Amino acid sequence: MRLTQLLLPILLSVSFATARPARATGPRVGPPRPSLPRIELPLEELPVTSRNGTQLPPYSYSYSFDQLIDHNNPSLGTFRQRYWHTYEFYEPGGPIILMTPGEVDASSYTSYLTNSTINGRIAQELNGSTVILEHRFFGSSNPYPDLSVKSFSVHTVQQAIDDLAYFAQNVQLPMPGGDQLAPGKAPWILVGGSYGGALVSYAMNNHPESFYAGYASSAVVQAIVDFWGYFEPIRQAMPANCSADIEAVIAHVDSVIASNDSTQINTLKSTFGLQGLSHNDDFAAALQENLFGWQDMQPDSGPGGDFYHFCDVLEVKNGVSAGPSGWGLDNALQAWGNYWKSSYYQQICGSDDVETCLGTYDATNPFWSYTFVDNAQRSWQWLLCNEFGFDFDGAPANQPTITSRLVTPAYWQRQCGYRFPGAFPTNTTSAIEVPNARGVNGAYQGWSTNTERLIFANGINDPWREATVAADGSPNTGSDTQPHLLADGFHCSDMLIREGAASSKIKRVQDTAVQHMQEWISEWVPTA
Numbered sequence: 001m002r003l004t005q006l007l008l009p010i011l012l013s014v015s016f017a018t019a020r021p022a023r024a025t026g027p028r029v030g031p032p033r034p035s036l037p038r039i040e041l042p043l044e045e046l047p048v049t050s051r052n053g054t055q056l057p058p059y060s061y062s063y064s065f066d067q068l069i070d071h072n073n074p075s076l077g078t079f080r081q082r083y084w085h086t087y088e089f090y091e092p093g094g095p096i097i098l099m100t101p102g103e104v105d106a107s108s109y110t111s112y113l114t115n116s117t118i119n120g121r122i123a124q125e126l127n128g129s130t131v132i133l134e135h136r137f138f139g140s141s142n143p144y145p146d147l148s149v150k151s152f153s154v155h156t157v158q159q160a161i162d163d164l165a166y167f168a169q170n171v172q173l174p175m176p177g178g179d180q181l182a183p184g185k186a187p188w189i190l191v192g193g194s195y196g197g198a199l200v201s202y203a204m205n206n207h208p209e210s211f212y213a214g215y216a217s218s219a220v221v222q223a224i225v226d227f228w229g230y231f232e233p234i235r236q237a238m239p240a241n242c243s244a245d246i247e248a249v250i251a252h253v254d255s256v257i258a259s260n261d262s263t264q265i266n267t268l269k270s271t272f273g274l275q276g277l278s279h280n281d282d283f284a285a286a287l288q289e290n291l292f293g294w295q296d297m298q299p300d301s302g303p304g305g306d307f308y309h310f311c312d313v314l315e316v317k318n319g320v321s322a323g324p325s326g327w328g329l330d331n332a333l334q335a336w337g338n339y340w341k342s343s344y345y346q347q348i349c350g351s352d353d354v355e356t357c358l359g360t361y362d363a364t365n366p367f368w369s370y371t372f373v374d375n376a377q378r379s380w381q382w383l384l385c386n387e388f389g390f391d392f393d394g395a396p397a398n399q400p401t402i403t404s405r406l407v408t409p410a411y412w413q414r415q416c417g418y419r420f421p422g423a424f425p426t427n428t429t430s431a432i433e434v435p436n437a438r439g440v441n442g443a444y445q446g447w448s449t450n451t452e453r454l455i456f457a458n459g460i461n462d463p464w465r466e467a468t469v470a471a472d473g474s475p476n477t478g479s480d481t482q483p484h485l486l487a488d489g490f491h492c493s494d495m496l497i498r499e500g501a502a503s504s505k506i507k508r509v510q511d512t513a514v515q516h517m518q519e520w521i522s523e524w525v526p527t528a
């Protein structure tokens with residue numbers, strides 16, 4: 001199952017996670033979240049030394065901040081929000097560099113305190129201090145002890161934005177002079193990638209008094225319900241033979257299903273060993289799984305990734321690679337099907353039966369109602385169902401597509417009703433309007449934000465690119481005070497210094513970003 005990330009053993013942070021089923025079986029997790037890449041840091045437990053030789057706690061040491069449960073009603077009190085911090089590179093006058101890694105347990109992301117990331121690189125060059133703040137309702141930072149619909153009344157993008165600002169205004173960082181570093185007394189830089197990158201843009205827009213400058217990588221600023229564009233950068237950048245063959249198979253799948261011929265449909269499903277899956281759109285959606293490997297790639301990840309393995313399965317026949325137009329439908333269909341039967345099903349579903357692993361229509365499956373905390377998928381789905389959409393759909397009829405057109409907003413939004421009964425209808429057969437999608441774009445300006453001293457960095461190969469300012473449809477081309485930097489990376493590649501070593505274009509983005517920050521911070525004047 002693809003449900004949980006493997007967490008590094010973090011010795012010093014305390015976990016408040018409550019008991020949960022040994023393994024959350026149930027419909028496959030669904031599409032990947034737009035998470036930041038996680039980097040392993042073998043030295044994470046080693047002591048850290050400040051500029052003047054003081055020994056500091058290890059990066060993995062977690063602190064706790066008393067955060068407001070509800071920014072609209074402070075009388076509801078506070079909850080403990082985890083954060084991580086170091087002042088390894090800090091000198092008086094330097095900036096405070098804050099990031100939330102977004103929709104994850106943040107304890108696995110403390111490497112973003114270090115100079116292996118853009119955060120630490122800015123700190124090192126500008127004498128700054130780095131801070132990682134866990135997002136509410138992820139990991140151990142929970143306003144309430146469960147992830148029920150009732151608890152989620154305070155799980156909104158606006159509350160997350162307000163968390164960042166309230167933290168900056170009120171935290172007393174555990175460092176010399178830490179009570180004299182509020183915005184106005186020290187310059188605060190907000191950094192983030194992916195959804196966390198969107199929060200950089202939103203929070204700077206919403207709380208200009210708190211955040212002086214920002215760096216937003218692969219920032220999915222524009223909420224889009226019918227997000228077929230996720231597959232466009234993949235289709236455009238993948239090997240031509242592989243996309244030609246995938247398009248041929250998908251066109252065949254859609255036409256067989258549209259025929260209503262149950263014998264033919266069953267034969268088609270059997271080709272993949274998926275005849276046990278009763279709903280045709282579940283079958284069509286299952287074929288998306290092979291494309292999600294793209295999101296895990298980085299410029300330095302080499303040819304061994306899942307995605308290229310999948311293309312080799314389709315394109316290499318008896319040791320010979322197909323030309324640009326592929327081997328054609330018959331070969332691709334058999335090869336793709338055999339791959340599922342021989343190993344892929346086992347890889348993603350283990351010993352689960354097909355309906356349990358890939359079916360989404362059993363509303364009584366307890367999977368939908370697991371409300372234990374630290375269930376990142378559930379907390380993320382709430383934001384999708386309410387505010388972003390980001391439904392991974394087939395392309396419109398006039399566009400080439402590498403994923404079935406049977407997968408529509410209605411397919412995903414039906415599942416909102418199963419997960420969050422009461423909050424969404426469970427019986428809908430047509431797409432419901434994601435309540436706030438337009439609100440998010442209106443409130444924080446999506447693609448069109450005019451926030452200054454904000455860097456947007458993007459990767460041409462990022463599958464989330466169509467929700468960023470680097471989207472084909474984005475009207476915003478940037479400015480001197482809002483630089484848009486584009487390189488040949490994937491998702492959030494420019495946040496990792498090692499990807500700059502793999503790509504000179506990414507290195508340029510990183511160097512340019514540090515230069516902008518240097519210039520802006522040199523112009524900063526205290527206001528408090």
Ligand SMILES: *[C@@H]1O[C@H](CO)[C@@H](O)[C@H](O)[C@H]1NC(C)=O
Binds near residue numbers: 088115116124
């Ligand atoms: C990054 O920081 C470490 C100390 O944490 C230091 O040893 C190393 O030289 C730094 N790397 C660069 C490229 O400056």
Ligand SMILES: *[C@@H]1O[C@H](CO)[C@@H](O)[C@H](O)[C@H]1NC(C)=O
Binds near residue numbers: 091125126127
């Ligand atoms: C960083 O601190 C050192 C030592 O105080 C100082 O010489 C240097 O100018 C500072 N750099 C910046 C960018 O402020």
Ligand SMILES: *[C@@H]1O[C@H](CO)[C@@H](O)[C@H](O)[C@H]1NC(C)=O
Binds near residue numbers: 050051052087092176
């Ligand atoms: C440097 O060391 C002095 C003690 O010698 C201490 O007062 C000061 O807070 C330290 N500064 C930093 C940034 O570690």
Ligand SMILES: *[C@@H]1O[C@H](CO)[C@@H](O)[C@H](O)[C@H]1NC(C)=O
Binds near residue numbers: 258259
């Ligand atoms: C298949 O069934 C659907 C729904 O009953 C119907 O709208 C459609 O026209 C049918 N298609 C064919 C090719 O018979």
Ligand SMILES: *[C@@H]1O[C@H](CO)[C@@H](O)[C@H](O)[C@H]1NC(C)=O
Binds near residue numbers: 324
């Ligand atoms: C064809 O497929 C092979 C195997 O996946 C790949 O290495 C090659 O780059 C592809 N060639 C073209 C022109 O798409």
Ligand SMILES: *[C@@H]1O[C@H](CO)[C@@H](O)[C@H](O)[C@H]1NC(C)=O
Binds near residue numbers: 425427428
């Ligand atoms: C779905 O449920 C709502 C609320 O229970 C009801 O008003 C509506 O008629 C139902 N729609 C269908 C198609 O059953």
